[in-house]
Amino acid sequence: MGKTIYLDYQASKPVDSRVVEAMLPYFTEKFANASSLHTDGDIATDALEESRQKIAEFINSQNPREIIFTSGATESNNLAIIGYALRNRRKGNHIIISEIEHISIHNIAKYLQKNGFEVSKVPVDFYGTVHPDKVQEKIRDDTILISIQYANNEIGTIQPVAEIGEIARERGIVYHCDAVAAEGIIPIDVVRDKIDLLTLSSNDIYGPRGLGVLYVRTGVMLTPIIIGGGQERGLRSGTEDIASIVGMAKAAEIVQETMEIERKRLTELRDYLIKNILEKIPKSYLNGHPKNRLPHNAHFRFDYIEGESLLLSLKDEGISIATGSACTSKTLEPSHTLISIGLLHEEAHGSLVVTMGRYTTREDIDKLIKVLPKIVEKLRKLSPLAD
Amino acid sequence: MKSTKYSKKVLEHFRNPRNVGTLEGDDVAIGRVGNPVCGDLMEIYIKVKDDVIEDIKFKTFGCGSAIATSSMITELAKGKTLDEALKITRQDVADELEGLPPIKMHCSNLAADALHDAIKNYREGRKLEPVVDVPAKPCAIPESREIIGLEKFLGKGVYFTYGNLEEFRDKRVLVIENGEPSIELAIKLTEVTGRVIFMTPLKRILASSELKTKLKMSDVKVLVEGELIEVLGDNTVEKVKVHDLNEDTEYELFVDAVIIP
Numbered sequence: 001m002g003k004t005i006y007l008d009y010q011a012s013k014p015v016d017s018r019v020v021e022a023m024l025p026y027f028t029e030k031f032a033n034a035s036s037l038h039t040d041g042d043i044a045t046d047a048l049e050e051s052r053q054k055i056a057e058f059i060n061s062q063n064p065r066e067i068i069f070t071s072g073a074t075e076s077n078n079l080a081i082i083g084y085a086l087r088n089r090r091k092g093n094h095i096i097i098s099e100i101e102h103i104s105i106h107n108i109a110k111y112l113q114k115n116g117f118e119v120s121k122v123p124v125d126f127y128g129t130v131h132p133d134k135v136q137e138k139i140r141d142d143t144i145l146i147s148i149q150y151a152n153n154e155i156g157t158i159q160p161v162a163e164i165g166e167i168a169r170e171r172g173i174v175y176h177c178d179a180v181a182a183e184g185i186i187p188i189d190v191v192r193d194k195i196d197l198l199t200l201s202s203n204d205i206y207g208p209r210g211l212g213v214l215y216v217r218t219g220v221m222l223t224p225i226i227i228g229g230g231q232e233r234g235l236r237s238g239t240e241d242i243a244s245i246v247g248m249a250k251a252a253e254i255v256q257e258t259m260e261i262e263r264k265r266l267t268e269l270r271d272y273l274i275k276n277i278l279e280k281i282p283k284s285y286l287n288g289h290p291k292n293r294l295p296h297n298a299h300f301r302f303d304y305i306e307g308e309s310l311l312l313s314l315k316d317e318g319i320s321i322a323t324g325s326a327c328t329s330k331t332l333e334p335s336h337t338l339i340s341i342g343l344l345h346e347e348a349h350g351s352l353v354v355t356m357g358r359y360t361t362r363e364d365i366d367k368l369i370k371v372l373p374k375i376v377e378k379l380r381k382l383s384p385l386a387d
Numbered sequence: 388m389k390s391t392k393y394s395k396k397v398l399e400h401f402r403n404p405r406n407v408g409t410l411e412g413d414d415v416a417i418g419r420v421g422n423p424v425c426g427d428l429m430e431i432y433i434k435v436k437d438d439v440i441e442d443i444k445f446k447t448f449g450c451g452s453a454i455a456t457s458s459m460i461t462e463l464a465k466g467k468t469l470d471e472a473l474k475i476t477r478q479d480v481a482d483e484l485e486g487l488p489p490i491k492m493h494c495s496n497l498a499a500d501a502l503h504d505a506i507k508n509y510r511e512g513r514k515l516e517p518v519v520d521v522p523a524k525p526c527a528i529p530e531s532r533e534i535i536g537l538e539k540f541l542g543k544g545v546y547f548t549y550g551n552l553e554e555f556r557d558k559r560v561l562v563i564e565n566g567e568p569s570i571e572l573a574i575k576l577t578e579v580t581g582r583v584i585f586m587t588p589l590k591r592i593l594a595s596s597e598l599k600t601k602l603k604m605s606d607v608k609v610l611v612e613g614e615l616i617e618v619l620g621d622n623t624v625e626k627v628k629v630h631d632l633n634e635d636t637e638y639e640l641f642v643d644a645v646i647i648p
Contacts, residue, residue, distance in 0.1 A: 123620075125557075125643070126557075126582045137621060137622055304448065309401075309451055339639070339640075339641065344640065381407070382447055382448075385448045
């Protein structure tokens with residue numbers, strides 16, 4: 001098989017070659033443990049702290065001590081929510097999340113519920129937007145934490161983060177924001193948006209996998225969920241992976257330089273794709289907000305057909321793409337995100353998620369626009385639901 | 388194993404499905420299994436002569452393995468006597484396709500069931516109408532039970548009457564079926580919002596063909612065999628619980644307003 005057209009950047013991104021290059025010395029000659037006190041150890045410590053500084057700048061954190069390295073976004077979410085809830089239980093027992101959070105947040109909330117916490121979920125509208133007044137409605141006297149994403153990883157809707165941060169700060173509630181879907185394409189500013197805890201992933205900015213960050217605002221107290229030698233201010237024990245950390249810092253640097261141009265380029269590409277698909281394919285719809293969405297995300301649904309069939313047919317055309325259909329999930333349940341915006345199960349089954357990135361070209365999108373209408377038509381001919 | 392890791396044979400049948408289509412005539416019977424809500428709906432048409440399946444066609448909404456198993460069963464059953472065809476099992480279909488991913492063995496391997504259903508219907512002389520374009524005929528309306536939460540949310544998302552359509556602007560509205568005026572209301576609501584769901588407990592819409600066409604052309608999403616059982620939320624309506632009468636399961640649907648005209 002030849003080269004594929006990759007349109008699944010939300011699932012995984014290639015590591016930028018400049019990042020790989022920056023990482024390489026830290027596997028061989030600069031291999032030491034950052035906790036060691038000898039000269040080799042100092043080299044590792046310097047690299048670690050320089051990287052921490054760069055990541056802090058990336059999200060406008062005022063103090064690099066606020067950056068905690070973890071094994072990935074899932075661990076960051078666990079540390080933020082479980083770590084905060086356990087440490088601050090005496091303040092209250094109630095946590096707020098939205099219906100449209102990433103599956104890891106939903107499952108962490110479920111875990112806390114089993115352990116005696118109460119969880120409220122804020123509903124979203126048909127575009128997947130969390131309305132600040134709905135957040136306000138869910139706040140109680142014993143609410144200690146609000147966790148609402150920066151943007152949705154599936155349908156791409158961007159949330160009113162600054163307004164939610166404002167509400168939380170005013171009420172003395174800690175605000176955690178999972179920024180994985182937005183990082184690298186939307187400029188993040190934890191000070192402006194009044195965010196107390198923020199989750200980042202390295203791979204989502206073209207850095208290596210297996211590394212994440214939790215931003216912990218000075219003064220916010222957490223209980224560690226991984227106990228050991230006390231690295232990362234005791235919040236995340238375990239020898240730091242210096243190579244990956246250097247890689248993520250480099251990735252952040254590159255992304256910062258190119259973000260403006262990339263955002264403009266991908267927004268144009270996205271709107272071109274959406275316009276063409278909706279025009280060329282009858283009974284096709286866009287999921288998520290038409291304007292206020294991630295520049296690299298286009299999420300469609302097509303009546304009468306099932307997403308996995310679409311995915312397989314596109315695979316035959318050499319296009320790698322994702323669907324929210326249950327048939328491709330581990331649980332055989334349709335995506336909770338699509339259900340939470342109000343879609344029926346059969347509508348959720350017929351979805352297609354296009355996520356573009358740094359190496360996506362106009363030619364790639366033209367190919368998709370060319371083959372997709374034919375595939376949809378072919379599958380509809382097979383379907384007893386279509387006329 | 389990945390749920391989409393298919394054998395070459397499955398992919399081959401998916402790409403070039405055999406015997407796609409429908410059949411008509413007095414000697415034709417239809418078998419139907421699955422439910423689009425679960426992501427699979429399969430129809431098998433058999434034409435029988437002297438107890439032998441002379442021709443067979445299928446229509447399927449579903450994932451790759453659902454389409455491949457449908458295609459395979461038409462090949463396996465063609466030319467067989469009804470008794471022989473009844474002996475074809477799900478396992479036979481999977482074996483002929485050089486295996487299916489374990490997670491797909493149950494959910495998308497319904498073709499044998501659809502074939503058996505068609506044979507049963509043929510022997511019992513039952514005429515099953517195809518899903519598409521069926522003439523409206525009355526079917527039993529299920530016993531209604533009390534809907535939980537209606538009073539709590541009255542005026543806060545639940546409406547028995549409606550004055551101003553503007554109240555529903557850009558909201559996700561669920562209209563519960565109550566004759567032709569309720570269909571007209573659903574269509575009218577699309578002027579103020581992009582999301583209107585019209586739900587009926589019946590298997591299909593009962594209305595004049597003119598109104599049915601109008602409904603079909605509109606942006607109203609029609610949900611058949613659904614029964615409202617509960618309205619949920621804190622202060623205002625956030626979602627409803629729906630009873631799927633076909634599958635006898637319950638699921639949640641996120642809406643902002645429910646109109647019960």
